[in-house]
Amino acid sequence: MARQGIICSAPGSAMLLGEHAVLHGYPALVAALDTRLKVILTPLENQQLCIESSLGQWQSPLSDLAELPIAGHPLRFVFAGIQQVAVQADLPTGLMITIESEIDSTMGLGSSAALSVALVAVLRRWLNLDTAPVVILAEAVALIRQVQGRGSGADAAASCYGGLVRYDADSKQAQPLQLDANIAMPALRLIYTGYKTPTADVIAMVTKWAQAKPQAYADIYKSMGELVISAEAAILQADWPTFAKVINAYQQQMVALGVCDQGTQKAINAAWQQVTAGNQLAAVKISGSGLGDCILGLAVPELVDWPHRQFSMHIGMQGLVWH
16 A cells, blocks of 8 residues: 655756756756646655656665666666665665656756656655755756766756756755846747757767866857856846847857767757848747757747747746645
8 A cells, every 4th residue: 555645846957058068067057837737746665766757667675775877877867866865864664666757858958867856855755864955956966967977967957947947056055036027038938959969979079188188178168158247147137138149159169169060060050040131139049058958039930831849948947846
């Protein structure tokens, strides 16, 4: 017989600015989305680990916890998260983890980060551990870095706090931006390029390129960091023409970094073709690590005849929510 479950949800996310530079000591700006992922933890009256998810099902004895197949497994974040918390506290019984998601995991919209945040939250509440947002964020970032090898955690910050967040990867500190509710940002649009290179692979490639030209890449990261600061100021002042200029300037740095390949540039060109000449609010850039994935449009209309997914991006103001 199962006992009453613990339920928590967290939103997906999209990077506004700060890609790559956030891994080198500079801040990032990331937005929570209005699509969410829910994790339900149900204690069991046996010593089994059960997982139900669209990514797959799993059942094994708790005694096999240390032997769970992390590398490459669709459920690796769940496995690693349970292993992580089991080091801090004994698991009192078996457990069922059920995952329900509205987030399209193929589009790089922070589904792994939302899962990490919500999973850490329910596990810690079950074990009567600290569930302060700053603790959940730190544990979720540690989980993401363990599984991926490297990662900023910016998407986890948005999943934890909701809204627009400034995030520093070195300190794992997040600062939600306090926006005037009466002032609306120009419409945001996310456009899928049709393919995605795993973030860890992109980071590895950029790291290799930077080793050949260390000063050039250091200069790129510095420029990116300065643009993030300018973007934050523009957002807080509702200076949307300046915000658009900063986004477009950041895209040029992504090109210089080497992460805007032919397919990504094709999507960017298609977005610009929809923009009316002289529109000072329009901007287009890669959202995420690049080499595919999504591009972000500011004041960009729907792309006509674009063969892949696109949608208006709505910022979700709620972060982690208990149900």
